[in-house]
Amino acid sequence: MFSDYTASELGAIFAMQGFAGLILFSVFVLMALGLAIIFGQMGVINMAHGEFMILGAYVTYLLSNFFADYIPALFSMYFFLAMLCAFVASGALGLLVEWALIRHLYKRPLDTLLATWGLSLILQQIYRSVFGAREVGVTIPDWMMGSLPLTDMIEIPINGIFVMVLAVSISIAVYVMMYRSRWGQQVRAINNNRQMADAVGINTAWTDRMTFAIGCGVAGVAGSAFTMIGSTGPTAGQQYIVDTFLVVVFGGAGSLLGTIASAFSISQAQSIMEFFLSGSMAKVLTLLTVVCILMLRPQGLFTLKLRK
Amino acid sequence: MNTTSFKQSFLTPRDMIGYALLAAVIFVIFPLLLEPFRLNLFGKYLTYAFVAVGLVLCWGVGGILSLGQGVFFGLGGYCMAMFLKLEASSPENTAIQSTPGIPDFMDWNQLSALPWWWEPFSSFGFTLFAVIAVPVAFSYIIGVAMFRRRVGGVYFAIITQAIAAILTILIIGQQGFTGGVNGITDLRTLHGWDIRTDSAKTLLYFVNGTLLFAVLLAAQFVRRSKLGRLLIAMRDQEDRVRFSGYDVANFKIFVFCLGAAFAAIGGAMFTLQVGFMSPSFVGIVPSIEMVIFAAVGGRLSILGAVWGTLLVNWAKTTLSESFPELWLLGLGALFIAVVMAFPNGLAGVWAEQVEPRLMKLLRRDSKAAAQTTPAE
Missing domain, CATH: 1.20.5 (Single alpha-helices involved in coiled-coils or other helix-helix interfaces)
Structure with a gap:
């Protein structure tokens, strides 16, 4: 199958395919980071995670329309404000959901799963009623359009680079929060031993609530970033939820590094196989491999040493 | 939660009343009150009850939440659909195709011969065997791989969900072999007997009801046997059961396979009554919906699962006929309400x-x- 191509064409194809894989990697990382906080640290299954992402995407959409209509002069910069708003909106909803639902269900993880699935159905219907069933797209600022010509055959889209930069910076931000801040220390203490954490005076209920809210907020930022590379529909979140959970579980719950490593391997495997096979078969093979590896190694790639 | 004494017979007088009531509703009241179209609709609901009963055993009694029961429902349904499709695609019926004698969707996808794994499904005996054997074999593989390694709880739920997603993508992607997103449609006869007529549908309804009762009694037997008590013990204190010398994984594998077999029977009856099978009954969304049927009825109650299935589906049909946008809100609220306020359902x-x-x-x-x- 390679005989039809010259060596330089092949190089270009692999470079482009690798880059497509990197964009997919950034998308996976963005999706999975929020979940890695909520599921990895708290052990809560949030099936509505996708809908928190979509909320961020819709906030971005609203702001882009607002800027285009009222302050077109600042339109090129609206995206940064949109990300902040997306974080606040999704985080606030997360806070509310934790207070109303999740805190009653910490001891019943399977029930949390069902309740958050119900929540996701409700949110989907609300999005559909408010924004319509059709997918909406965001107007991208001019500076993000187009692509950088690297050689005469390899071109790199700027919005792809932007999403990658975003993924890296949010990963670093989450890392700093988890491992360098007081809050992160408390979260990890609770994850290790809830009773002891309580005994040394950590407000575990409040930390739980903040952790859930921040995880949801990160999901909102991810949704905001998605608008740069695709359109948003009411059910878009549901399509991602299985991939995202697999990324987190495959990486080993509780390990941030594991999440990133598994996002990298899954995305690269999928985008490389997409070149040889049809898109759906590539996806089937990737997911199947992940499931098989998880059956052999249920604890995931990276594990924390914990005394349970 | 189980307060029943150890020396309980498999059907107490109170159970008898419950079963008799359900039998009266299914075999007498529904057929008398409902016109054939509605009766067929309720027959369709009852096929989901097979899945719900399996979930009561797996999830309510055994504590294993599978979010992939649609996989087994679908596999059973697809096995039956393959047989019916082959019968419907006789060379005379498909004379206008470029390759007569193969199912129409294969012809549309430029296949010129029947794939080898379709061949055995021209035999009815093999199909009946495969309806049960294929899903059970599949669930056995999953069960052995997961439970032997002591994977349980939410991890099991996530992985079964991923398997449901994989199978859906596979079926939709390989449309030349599976009929793709439309599924296997246009099924006509079973051994020359037209299953689309009202009288056939009524007869199939009664066959379905009888099978459901067989499954209910089997579930009741398991529930009241020593195995059922062990499952409850495992759900509540798995380690203690293990330390008492029981092989926990084997019991879990058994109950998971049993649930899969129930779901598969339901799927096959679904195909017979509704006349098609499609990937929309395999994926994540239908699989989780099936969990809510069991949850509404009461996750510990075998009879409750049937009532819950009937009630939720009836509400779904009624609501989505008149207010389609309300249904999703209602279903979402139902999930939350059942978990927060009524953990034991109806x-x-x-x-x-x-x-x-x-x-x-x-x-x-x-x-x-x-x-x-x-x-x-």
Whole structure:
């Protein structure tokens, strides 16, 4: 199958395919980071995670329309404000959901799963009623359009680079929060031993609530970033939820590094196989491999040493 | 939660009343009251009840939440659909195709011969065997891989969900072999017997009801056997059961396979009654919906699962006929309400609220009767 191509064409194809894989990697990382906080640290299954992402995407959409209509002069910069708003909106909803639902269900993880699935159905219907069933797209600022010509055959889209930069910076931000801040220390203490954490005076209920809210907020930022590379529909979140959970579980719950490593391997495997096979078969093979590896190694790639 | 004593027979008198009531509703009241179209619709609901009963055993009793029961429902349904499709695509019926004698969707996808794994499904005996054997073999593989490694709880739920997603993508992607997103449609006859007529549908409804009762009694037997008590013990204190010398994984594998077999029977009956099978009954969304049927009925109650399935599906049909946008909100709210307020579903409400009052009322009546008798 390679005989039809010259060596330089092949190089270009692999470079482009690798880059497509990197964009997919950034998308996976963005999706999975929020979940890695909520599921990895708290052990809560949030099936509505996708809908928190979509909320961020819709906030971005609203702001882009607002800027285009009222302050077109600042339109090129609206995206940064949109990300902040997306974080606040999704985080606030997360806070509310934790207070109303999740805190009653910490001891019943399977029930949390069902309740958050119900929540996701409700949110989907609300999005559909408010924004319509059709997918909406965001107007991208001019500076993000187009692509950088690297050689005469390899071109790199700027919005792809932007999403990658975003993924890296949010990963670093989450890392700093988890491992360098007081809050992160408390979260990890609770994850290790809830009773002891309580005994040394950590407000575990409040930390739980903040952790859930921040995880949801990160999901909102991810949704905001998605608008740069695709359109948003009411059910878009549901399509991602299985991939995202697999990324987190495959990486080993509780390990941030594991999440990133598994996002990298899954995305690269999928985008490389997409070149040889049809898109759906590539996806089937990737997911199947992940499931098989998880059956052999249920604890995931990276594990924390914990005394349970 | 299980307060029943150890020496309980497999059907107590109270169970008998419950079963008799359900039998009266399914075999007498529905067929008398409903026109054939509606009866067929309720027959479709009852096929989901097979899945719900399996979930009561796996999830309510055994504590294993599978979010991939649609996989087994679908596999059973697809096995049956393959047989019916082959019968419907006889060379005479498909003479206009470029390759007569193969299913129409294969012809549309430029296949010129029947794939080898379709061949055995031209035999009815093999199909009946495969309806059960394929899903059970599949669930056995999953069960062995997961439970032997002590994977359980939410991890099991996530992985079964991923398997449902994988199978859906596979079926949709390989449309030349599976009929793709439309599924296997246009099924006509079973051994020359037209399954699309009203009389055939009514007969299939009764066959379905009978099979459902067989499954219910089997589930009841498992529930009241020593195995059922062990499952409950495992759900609540898995390690203690293991330390007592029981092989926990084997019991879990068994109950998971049993649930898969129930779901597969339901799927096959679905195909027969509704006349098609498609990937929209395999994926994540239908699989989780099936969990809510069991949850609404009461995750511990076998009879409750049937009532819950009937109620939720009836509400779904009624609501989505008149207010389609309300249905999703209602279903979402139902998920939350069942978890937050009624963890034991309808059966719990019945046992805690209705039954004590009913008993009090009956006792007062009998007391009143006892008081009046000596006076006479």
